[in-house]
Amino acid sequence: MLKLEKFKQRGYMLLSIGLIVFLGAISQWSAWKTKIPVIIFLLAVGFLAGPLLGWLDPVEVMGxxxxxxxxxxxxxxxxxxxxxxxxxxxxxxxxxxxxxxxxxxxxxxxxxxxxxxxxxxxxxxxxxxxxxxxxxxxxxxxxxxxxxxxxxxxxxxxxxxxxxxxxxxxxxxxxxxxxxxxxxxxxxxxxxxxxxxxxxxxxxxxxxxxxxxxxxxxxxxxxxxxxxxxxxxxxxxxxxxxxxxxxxxxxxxxxxxxxxxxxxxxxxxxxxxxxxxxxxxTTMCISFVFILITASIPLEAFYRIRPSxxxxxxxxxxxxxxxxxxxxxxxxxxxxxxxxxxxxxxxxxxxxxxxxxxxxxxxxxxxxxxxxxxxxxxxxxxxxxxxxxxxxxxxxxxxLKLEANDRNGIIFIGTMPWVGDLALKLKELGIPVLVTSASWHKLAPFRKLGINCHYGQILNDLKSESLDINEYSYLIAMSENDSFNLLACEKFAPYLGHDNVYHLKQSRNFVHDQYKIDKRSYCVFVNNLELRYENLMKYYQYGWKFKDTKITDAYSYQDFMNHNSNSIVCLCIRVSGEVVFGSSFISPPQEGDVLISFSPKLEKMKKRVA
The missing domain is CATH 1.20.1530.20 (Na+/H+ antiporter like fold)
Structure with a gap:
């Protein structure tokens, strides 16, 4: 009889632990989904399962x-x-x-x-x-x-x-x-x-x-x-x-x-x-401890609370x-x-x-x-x-005006010369920019331009939380290694969002096309759907530069497109400060918006590089 009683108690203990773990997981998910502090959910389910419904009695079961x-x-x-x-x-x-x-x-x-x-x-x-x-x-x-x-x-x-x-x-x-x-x-x-x-x-x-x-x-x-x-x-x-x-x-x-x-x-x-x-x-411990403590508080304890x-x-x-x-x-x-x-x-x-x-x-x-x-x-x-x-x-x-700057900054992975031109142009327009590389030597030209640089293994630094990305909402991976670019987009996506990470396609008929790998993160700019790393290098060598154009009542977005048919529209900086990439224009740029385009040095240059 004593053994049967011990068996029942052990079974109830396992059931109680399982219930606590389950309720903790549900609370963590609910907090993530609603953006409400998880402690509120943990306290609520602890009181509900413990003093109110009597499903949990940790003191009696565990001691x-x-x-x-x-x-x-x-x-x-x-x-x-x-x-x-x-x-x-x-x-x-x-x-x-x-x-x-x-x-x-x-x-x-x-x-x-x-x-x-x-x-x-x-x-x-x-x-x-x-x-x-x-x-x-x-x-x-x-x-x-x-x-x-x-x-x-x-x-x-x-x-x-x-x-x-x-x-x-x-x-x-x-x-x-x-x-x-x-x-x-x-x-x-x-x-x-x-x-x-x-x-x-x-x-x-x-x-x-x-x-x-x-x-x-x-x-x-x-x-x-x-x-x-x-x-x-x-x-x-x-x-x-x-x-x-x-x-x-x-x-x-x-x-x-x-x-x-x-x-x-x-x-x-x-x-x-x-x-x-x-x-x-830590996530498991927080959930377990809060539910365990809350479920252990007798409801009568709160009856003694007075106005004082x-x-x-x-x-x-x-x-x-x-x-x-x-x-x-x-x-x-x-x-x-x-x-x-x-x-x-x-x-x-x-x-x-x-x-x-x-x-x-x-x-x-x-x-x-x-x-x-x-x-x-x-x-x-x-x-x-x-x-x-x-x-x-x-x-x-x-x-109190203690909000950080709008999270509209851009992280660039890659140190090609045209990255410096684009980063400098964005910096002049008030957009936070970070250029990252594992090579101190390759970052030297960017430091001379006064561009914010990160030297190190960026994926390791992101995981170890030693990289501060609070100012940044976008990633453009433009290194020579396409596999690394794709991996960087995958690792940054949980932090910045899948729609805010991009990488530049390396060349035509690349292995990703052959195996039909997800290409949603390709950097596809307006009026050049085949923009690739190899072409961008050629354009830069032919003297193409990044320029900014403000859309006004007298000079609309359509006017810009008519006069700059050879240019590649890279991104648009909205009046609100939001950065929208050329491939993501849901609505055309409006008055006050600023366009960043990659254009030939001379407007008379009509020929594109194949």
Missing amino acids: QEVIFSIVEISVALILFDGAMQLKFAEFKEVLSGLKRILTLGVIIHFVLIVSAAQLIMDVSFGFAALLGGILIVTGPTVIIPALREANMKQNVARYLKWEGILTDPVGAIVAVVAYDVIVLSNKTEAFDVFSALMLIIFTSFVLSFIVSFVLKKSLTKGLIPEFLQIPLITSLVICSFVFSNQIQHGSGLLTVTILGILIGNSNMDVLINLRSFKEDV HLVFIFLVSFVLRTVAILLSTVRTEMKFKEKLLIGLYGPRGIVAASVAAVLSSEMLAEGIQVGELFLPIVFLVILTTVISHGILLKPLCKF
Whole structure:
């Protein structure tokens, strides 16, 4: 009978895990389809499947110890993945303001939250300190996807990204120290708190540097086979987190964050595959953890929320962070509108939810009844900030004029001389241009012209996220290697869209024609459907040049076509700034539009090169 009961419990556990994974996948897809933050869907399905419908009861099936172990390891992997995205080169650009935000800003924000909690909700200092530690964090898992959609200026986006990733472990540490020192030990002396913080920081830095050093040496000397590199690194991250917590409670998250920064800024070959793998693991972890925690919250916990709690939640969500950012960044290089946007946008995320769940459970186990309020308050802050801040981000960027330039830039792959002429013409017209090559020597003429260049393996850099393409919406692959051009279009299509990637056909009757490979990305310009790489070279050698012509009321598009029958219309820059290629003219260019054409040097030259 006992064996049958265990079998039923095991079967229910597998069913619960399967349901969580399924709901997580559906939530991720729904978020992608609707452009709504995924956390909203995860919270909704968690509440629906857990407290409301009773399909999931993780505490009963798995037990709190198992749940919190899964949550802590998942958060460690999420923070490690986020830290790998932080680049020292970016840090130098935002150093002045970021130092203030991460030091003085965190302190002011913490003090404001603690004071508000005590004054408004009339709670103890220990409980207020716990809330302060948890709610000073922002959620990079929410912020980073939102930044891509908002088209924000890079400088402001970097502040938000760095702050979000670095304050996560800081907030968790503050909360853990507040719980261990103030709540459990009932010690409020500054020395006790300071010494606990210093032990955590020392442990985290020493352990992360040792692990990073050993890993780099092992990979450099070939001691780890390629097929074991990613599994071993993942195991090291988990072991570092667990071991660090065993040495000094609360230091694990800071350890994996520092480790992620060190590994992410190294030149190890494994980074490309590691980032891809970690991104997939992070997506799974976020889905699993949010549904697991949300489904574990009893519905009765929200019945204890009072009007004073709602006032506190409002202040935390919309006022206190703004005040902290504005005060901490006085006399920095940051502009007021940048400070205001950073202060007003601060959604909380996975770390706040996971740490709150763990500490709430521990408080209740210790008989501290106020712990019943801890998790509902934190979750309501998360829900409020994710929804409201997400809705307000784009209008705020527009109102404060912090939107990046329209994404109408063009990336050129190839360094033929006529690429330089076209890029220079576009630059003169205010269109961002990037010419890329793996040859430093071939990029020299473009650098002399003042054209923005990217030296490196562009496909690897795109995958590793070291290539900033926020300004660019189009790709034209014009290198000598047609197979590489086709591959580049395929790799850039998920980022720019299949309709915005083009490559130049090499020659007549090329192998792609023979095998009927998809030719939608061919660069087909107006009135020269057979424009090919070999012909373009001949035209350029005969003195053809790129020129711009503005369409006016007195000189229409038809007039231009009548007077320039030998020219090749390459693209049109609309009055709105949109770039339309010759093969994509849905409607003829209108008054105010600018045409870019490839024309013979002398108009009397009528003969085309075959």
